[in-house]
Amino acid sequence: MKLLVLNGPNLNLLGTREPGIYGSQTFEDYFKNLTKKFSGVALSYKQSNHEGELVTIIQQADGMYDGIVLNAAAYTHTSVAIGDAIKAVGVPVVEVHISNTFAREAFRHHSFISPNAKGVILGFGLQSYDLAIQSFL
Numbered sequence: 001m002k003l004l005v006l007n008g009p010n011l012n013l014l015g016t017r018e019p020g021i022y023g024s025q026t027f028e029d030y031f032k033n034l035t036k037k038f039s040g041v042a043l044s045y046k047q048s049n050h051e052g053e054l055v056t057i058i059q060q061a062d063g064m065y066d067g068i069v070l071n072a073a074a075y076t077h078t079s080v081a082i083g084d085a086i087k088a089v090g091v092p093v094v095e096v097h098i099s100n101t102f103a104r105e106a107f108r109h110h111s112f113i114s115p116n117a118k119g120v121i122l123g124f125g126l127q128s129y130d131l132a133i134q135s136f137l
């Protein structure tokens with residue numbers, strides 16, 4: 001099983017970004033643990049702060065991966081283009097969020113990803129990614 005973990009804008013700052021919401025672990029450290037925990041899965045990790053680059057990565061993932069674990073971060077709530085990209089490709093996407101977006105500001109309650117995702121996991125901290133990977137297994 002080949003899975004791509006794809007993070008959107010500002011998630012490169014995990015560890016120092018609003019630790020009260022997102023915790024104090026860097027994603028790189030967490031990802032090392034993930035690869036150990038899921039040693040039977042070929043896990044890749046990409047991050048971009050750019051909407052168009054995320055679209056391109058999703059398009060290129062088609063046929064290359066069995067699934068994408070996607071945290072589109074703020075683009076979740078704004079990006080028709082990322083929603084359309086998911087609709088356009090055959091690769092299944094599980095949407096994840098570290099925080100419970102429904103317990104936060106109203107603008108975080110809408111997602112352009114969810115209608116096109118296989119499922120949504122949110123609010124479990126970084127463990128949301130573990131759960132998303134498990135959902136593919």
Ligand code: DQA
Nearest residue numbers: 071073074097098099101108
């Ligand atoms: C987030 C939630 C988004 O609303 C926010 O813009 C993020 C992170 C999360 O993982 O909780 O950047 O996707």
